[in-house]
Amino acid sequence: MSVSVFPEENEPRIEALLQQMSLDEKIGQLNQYALREEHTGPLGKKGQVAKRMKLVAEGKIGSVLNLTGAKAIREVQQIAVKQTRLGIPLLFAYDVIHGYETMFPVPLGESASWDLTAIEKSSRISAIEAAAAGLHWTFAPMVDVTRDARWGRVMEGAGEDPYLGAQVAWARVRGFQGDNLADINALAACAKHFAGYGFSESGKDYNAVDLSRHTLQNVVLPPFRAALEAGVATFMNGFNTLGGVPVTADAYLQRDLLKGSWKFAGPVVSDWNSIGEIITHGAASDKMEAALLAMTAGSDIDMESDAYLDHLQSLVEDGSLDEKSIDDAVSRVLRLKFALGLFDDPYLRSSSEREKSIIGAARHHEHAREVARKSLVLLRNENDLLPLQKDQKIALIGPLAADKDTPLGNWRARAKSNSAISVQEGLSAYFDDDLDYSIGCQIVESSFDFAKKIEFAEEDKTHFAAALQIAREADIVVAVMGETANMSGEGRSRADIGLPGLQQELLREICQVNDRVVLVLMTGRPLALAWEAENIPAILLAWHAGSQAGHAITDVLMGAYCPSGKLPMSFPRSVGQLPMYYNHLSTGRPTAAPGLVFYQHHNDVDRRPLYPFGHGLSYTSFRFENLKLEKEEYYFGDSIRVTVELKNIGATKGEEVVQLYLQDLVAMPARPVLELKGFQKIELAQGESRIVSFQWETTDLGYWTAEGEWKIEAGMFRVFVGGSSEHLLESNFILNEKDEY
Secondary structure: OOOOOOOHHHHHHHHHHHHHOOHHHHHHOOEEEEOOOOOOOOOOOOOHHHHHHHHHHOOOOOEEEOOOOHHHHHHHHHHHHHHOOOOOOOEEEEOOOOEOOOEOOOHHHHHOOOOHHHHHHHHHHHHHHHHHOOOOEEOOOEOOOOOOOOOHHHHHOOOOOHHHHHHHHHHHHHHHHOOOOOOOOOOEOEEEOOOOHHHOHHHOOOOOEOOOHHHHHHHHOHHHHHHHHOOOOEEEOOOOEEOOEEHHHOHHHHHHHHHHHOOOOOOEEOOOOOOOHHHHOOOOOOHHHHHHHHHHHOOOEEEOOOHHHHHHHHHHHOOOOOHHHHHHHHHHHHHHHHHOOOOOOOOOOOOHHHHHHHOOOHHHHHHHHHHHHHHOEEEEEHHHOOOOOOOOOEEEEOOOOOOOOHHHOOOOOOOOOOOOOOHHHHHHHHHHHHEEEEOOOOOOOOEEEOOOEEEOOOOOOOOHHHHHHHHHHOOEEEEEEEOOHHHOOOOOOOOOOOOOOOHHHHHHHHHHHOOOEEEEEEOOOOOOOHHHHHHOOEEEEOOOOOOOHHHHHHHHHOOOOOOOOOOOOOEOOOHHHOOOOOOOOOOOOOOOOOOOOOOOOEOOEOOOOOEOOOOOEOOOOEEEEEEEEOOOEEEOOOEEEEEEEEEEOOOOOEEEEEEEEEEEOOOOOOOOOOEEEEEEEEEEOOOOEEEEEEEEEHHHHOEEOOOOOEEOOOEEEEEEEEOOOOOEEEEEEEEEOOOOO
C-alpha cells in the first residue's frame, strides 16, 4: 500500500488556480534553472543569472536549483510571490545526496551498514539541515541498481541488489520527507534515474542502455516501486537511452508505467539538459521536436534546456501538442507546491536565525560518526592483526592518511572543504608520540585530453624513503589509500579500478620491510584488489565516510567498535570480470567436470568474486545452525516461516547481518541462482544466542513478467541463510498450486 503525500483537500485549490492561468503562466511552472553556478551540469554563459532573475519576475520559472541559504532563497521567493500576476511560489531544489553540510558516508558506503534505521536518520538530518537553508526538494535518492564498478555514479546508490536497493530507497525517502511534506523539516525526495541508468554500457556515464523487459521489471524497477510505496514526491528521468529511446522521451516508462499503472501523482523532472540531449541522441532534429517528444512522453519539468520555455507555446498554438498535456504537468507541479505548504507560507523555511542554529549541530555529527562506523567493512583480518593495541608502535602511511577532504566524498552539497576528521587526527588521540606519519606518495588523477591523448601528472617517489624508514621501525603499518573524492561520482567512470598511481608499488615495498600491514581503503566504488587481498593481512573498507570519517575509522581500528558492515556490491578480482553480481542465472554450463574446458568461466582468473555480495568480517565469530522451515510443503495463500539459530562464539560483543536468500529452481523465464529476500542486523553479547525468524507469504515468491504482472509458479524452492551470499545454510520446500484435498 503506497503512502500518499499529496492531500486530497488540495485538489480543488489546484484546479481553481489552473483555471486562472494563461498558457504562458502554465509553461512558466515547467521551467527549472540554476541561479548559481555549480558543477552539477555543463557551466552556463556569463550574465545568465541576471537573465534568469528577469524570467522569475515574469513568472517564466517554476523551480530553481543550486541556490542555497535562507536569506538568498527568501529574496528570490519574494520576487516570484510579489511581482508575478498570480504570486505562485517557487520550488528550490538541490542535490542533497548524503548530507547538506554535515556529511554522512556516500550512499553506497552507508548501504554497507545494512541498518535501515541509521540510513533513514541520515536522510532525516540531511533534510533538517537543507530545509533550514531554505530548500524544498532534493534530487535524491538515486535508486539505480548497477552491476559495474567502473560506473562513476555507483557511489550514489545501494549497489547491485534490487531487494537491498528497495529497502534503502524506502528508508531514504521516509527520512527526507518524514510524515508530512508541509513540515518545516521536510524535504521532497526524488527517485532517480528512471530508468536503467545503472546499466550503462561498459560503465561509462551517459552511455546507452539495452536490457530486456524482464531485467527491467525484476532488477531495475523494484527500488523505484519501493520509493513510490514510501510516498516519494517526485521522479527524475535520466541521460541514457533504453533500447534506443532516450528515457526523457520514453512514453512507456513515464506515461504508461509510472503515471498509468503505478498511478504516480507528482511531477517528473528531466535531468540537466536531458531534453536538449534528445537531439544529440539522434532522436529529435531540433529543440522544438525534443520538447514535443518529452512533454508527450510525460517529462513535466525541463531542467536547463530552454526547450519548454522556447517552444511549448508554439507547439500548442499550431496544434502539435494538446494543452491538456501541459495542464497535467502543471497540476503535478502545483500539487507538490501545495503539499509543501508553499501557498500557505512561501517563506516557512527561510529563516537565517534557524539556519545558523541547526546546520552542523553537534548531534548531527554524533550520528555521522555512528553511521560511518556501521558502514565500514572488514574485508580481511589474517592472524587477528586488528584491532590495534595502544602499546604498539604505529607507522601511518599513505596519501589519504592526513587528507581532510577526500572523506567528504563526491556530491558533498554545502560541506566545507577540508572539514572532515582525518585518520591521522583520529589515531593521534590514541597514540600521541608513538604515531609516525609519512604521505608516501601522491594520488595521481589522470585526465583525458582529446587533443593530446592521455596526460598524467608526474609520478613522484620522493616520499618513498621516509615511508619505508618508519615502516621498518613500526610494529604495524596502517596504510590509508584508495581514490580521492573526485575519482568517483558523475562523469568519473574508470576503466582501471585498481589502486591508482604509485599506491600499489608503495605497498609492495612496504611489505618487503614490514609484513604487518593494515590497508584502510577509501573509495566510492568496489576496487580490483587481487594482489592486495593476497599480500596485505588486514583490509578495512572505509569508503568515503563523511565528516567524522577519521574518528569512525579509528573506533574500528582500535576495537572501540566491532565492525559490522557487509558489502552491498561484489568486489571483482579483475576489471575483466565486470559486470559482476551474485544474483546471476545458472547458464547452461555452470561448472566444470575434470579436464573440461567448455564451461562458463574466464581462462585466466578465478570466476568467483574477490569479496562477494554480503561479505564482511567481525572481531568476533558467529555460528549459524538449525535452519528450519515449519513444513516441507506449502500451498498458495500460506505463510512461510523460516528460523535459524545465531550464536556469538567469539570473544566480544558484535553485530551480524543475517541474510536470507531464495532460489526458485524451475521457472520460465529462469530465475537467478540466489535472490536476497530478507535480512536482519542482530547484536549479540559474547556467548549469547538467538533464534532469528523470517516470515513471508507465498505471494512473495513470485517475479515480474516482462509485461509488469506478478507471477507465482509452483515447484521446488531452496532457502539459504547465512552471513554472506557465499556462506549459507540450506533447506528446501515445495510450493503447490492448490490443496489436493
